[in-house]
Amino acid sequence: EADIYQTPRYLVIGTGKKITLECSQTMGHDKMYWYQQDPGMELHLIHYSYGVNSTEKGDLSSESTVSRIRTEHFPLTLESARPSHTSQYLCASSEWGTGNGYTFGSGTRLTVV
Amino acid sequence: AQRVTQPEKLLSVFKGAPVELKCNYSYSGSPELFWYVQYSRQRLQLLLRHISRESIKGFTADLNKGETSFHLKKPFAQEEDSAMYYCALTGQGAQKLVFGQGTRLTINP
Numbered sequence: 001e002a003d004i005y006q007t008p009r010y011l012v013i014g015t016g017k018k019i020t021l022e023c024s025q026t027m028g029h030d031k032m033y034w035y036q037q038d039p040g041m042e043l044h045l046i047h048y049s050y051g052v053n054s055t056e057k058g059d060l061s062s063e064s065t066v067s068r069i070r071t072e073h074f075p076l077t078l079e080s081a082r083p084s085h086t087s088q089y090l091c092a093s094s095e096w097g098t099g100n101g102y103t104f105g106s107g108t109r110l111t112v113v
Numbered sequence: 114a115q116r117v118t119q120p121e122k123l124l125s126v127f128k129g130a131p132v133e134l135k136c137n138y139s140y141s142g143s144p145e146l147f148w149y150v151q152y153s154r155q156r157l158q159l160l161l162r163h164i165s166r167e168s169i170k171g172f173t174a175d176l177n178k179g180e181t182s183f184h185l186k187k188p189f190a191q192e193e194d195s196a197m198y199y200c201a202l203t204g205q206g207a208q209k210l211v212f213g214q215g216t217r218l219t220i221n222p
Contacts, residue, residue, distance in 0.1 A: 033210075035212075043212040045211075059211075090157065104156050106156045
């Protein structure tokens, strides 16, 4: 079934560890996004990509990095996790032109202890 | 710059009562507006788009360019409407969606 998948669903990790949050979509969408959803539930765009080898920083500054080597895959990496990185991370994708809106993944809830 | 404001962080109404979730936007061009909903333990999903002028689950939203608003309305609230609602904006030709802060709607029995 065409969808967008995020793994892991939950992650608890120690300070200083390197982590990668996975996001894959099987809808053939060109555009992909990472949002951070804070405890007050507000959504902030941290990274986006319009296609392979295209990545841009979003409106909220983030210490994370992303890559887009394949259309379907848009992983997010934190080189050294800190407690301030504790949050929910949502991945989304859309077709070219946003008339149909975004399709969101189930999210990864990250806790850094 | 694009901006979306949802003035109510929390909204509580009784079952059967009308509900209105407010959304105001700021954008100099021609906007495209959306409402997204997140039910408990479910992923964020598209509820409706202003360009389609549709009614989904009894909800409607009208774009008022004069008041720069896109309020979400339902005449008779149901308990299953309890969720987090987000208003979102993009401009024609723009690629990014900007979200409002969200409104948590609670329908009391």
